Amino acid sequence: MDYFCHIGDTEETTVCCPGKSDDICNEPRVPGTGQAYLNRYAFTPLTKQCLPFTYTGLGGNENNFLSRASCEATCPVISNPCADGEPAAGKDGQYLICSVSGPNICPVGYWCHVGADIAASLCCPGAQNACILPVAEGSGSATIPRWYFDRRLRQCATFSYTGYGGNQNNFQTLKECQEKCPELTNPCSMGDPAESLDGNILQCSALHPHCPTSYFCNIGVTSETSVCCPSFGEPCLSPLASGTGTASLNRWYFDQTLRQCLQFIYTGIGGNENNFLTAEACIQKCPVLRNPCPLDNITTNKNNMLSLIKCNVRNGYSCPLTYWCHIGGDADTTVCCPGASDPCQLPLSQGIITDNGPYTRWFYDRISGSCKPFQYAGISGNQNNFLTRSDCAKRCPEGRPITLISPISSSLLLSNLPVICPKGMPYQDENQIIPHCSITNPCPTNYFCHIGADISTTVCCKVTTFMSSCSIPVQIGHGTGHMERVYYNAALRQCVPFIYSGMGGNENNFLTLQECIIKCINNKSNVIQQFDIGKFLYSLHGNILKLQIDMID
The missing domain is CATH 4.10.410.10 (Pancreatic trypsin inhibitor Kunitz domain)
Structure with a gap:
């Protein structure tokens, strides 16, 4: 018969006892039948831990160690699956075994790490938001399919977990990942939305369109798509971008060729900064070509677009029949306007001020029969508007004052x-x-x-x-x-x-x-x-x- 060394309270109880085990680590923990109070350690197969217990000095077995070190040197203790710190333990010192499907038994400041087996499914330290953590494949040797939340893509994706040393961004199923970290279709056409310091996407709206530098407010259909997106630069220089969504939102954009603010349908995501809620906002932001004529049309006004006909004041045939050449402050405002008439019969019209006006011009005063200077604002004047006194006098001969009502009794x-x-x-x-x-x-x-x-x-x-x-x-x-x-x-x-x-x-x-x-x-x-x-x-x-x-x- 094989014997093992029983270490009791005294020399008399420290003897060789029969019954040596072939697998002492699987022996049960036996407190004994004596009266002593001895601090000992026993191996627990379920949790693979060496845990302390009180031995009474008599009737024990081989699963009885004087120190934790000797116990762990003899038995296959668990490797700590936690990346940072020790797992949570109960009052008896045993690690708390947890599972995602079971009740949450992990204390505050801990999360349930689910490893390759039950021994590695313990409560590990950590209380961060799982959705903002990077993926952690771990330091083990297993190959376990898992899901993690990709913060950059705002999507759940798969990875292989090694079983040890992972973090909270580790989910057993896609559903679990999506429930914890809601996925978001990126509404930005280039790059990712701006984030706050705590990792949340910065949302914006028409009432609060403020975004960090180098970002603009993409106003979509919902708050999830109304976020701060990376800027393309100057809005008025960006091309039309209808987007890649499914919505139908009435918006305005600036057409560089026509220099007009035109309406378009925005689909809600994938646009750029050349996207305005109203025509007024577009006109205020971009260098829109204003109608220089005194009426609300220039030559044609179709599909929201002004079609201009440039003219030359020195060429009397540069405008179509019934049109006259409006002399603006530049080439853009020197265009053919409708309603040609006799300029000598028209009153003075000083127009509407522009950024570059006013301009010194001449008009014909019917009452005095002479050409007089005036300050022209730049647009919306009439035909009684000449660059020089000579031009005025050639068209409207001076020296012919009129009397409206003759002397009568x-x-x-x-x-x-x-x-x-x-x-x-x-x-x-x-x-x-x-x-x-x-x-x-x-x-x-x-x-x-x-x-x-x-x-x-x-x-x-x-x-x-x-x-x-x-x-x-x-x-x-x-x-x-x-x-x-x-x-x-x-x-x-x-x-x-x-x-x-x-x-x-x-x-x-x-x-x-x-x-x-x-x-x-x-x-x-x-x-x-x-x-x-x-x-x-x-x-x-x-x-x-x-x-x-x-x-x-």
């Missing part, structure tokens, strides 16, 4: 003259002539310039009140005309459009919104309220006023 005036003014007769000069009034020929004191339907009804009328013209009610008049005008509504404190009949109107009657604002709003508070009309306006005498526009409630 008061009785004839009273009997034949239509009632143009709202109060009394038009002003007559010392020669009993009723003169025409204009920007260059203002009315005398206590008279205002009534601008009628034509030159014959544009005369000086007596003021109807010595209060501000903005405080009196509007008068539509009693003529047969149908002219778009603007008046100041004192109750609303706004300039409001109306249709004027051409005769009988009072001073609260303005040709343009700008004129009304300058007269009635700006003069009252020195702040233009509720209207954004650009950086430049005009006074009633034709001088350019540079105003700071403030929007207030």
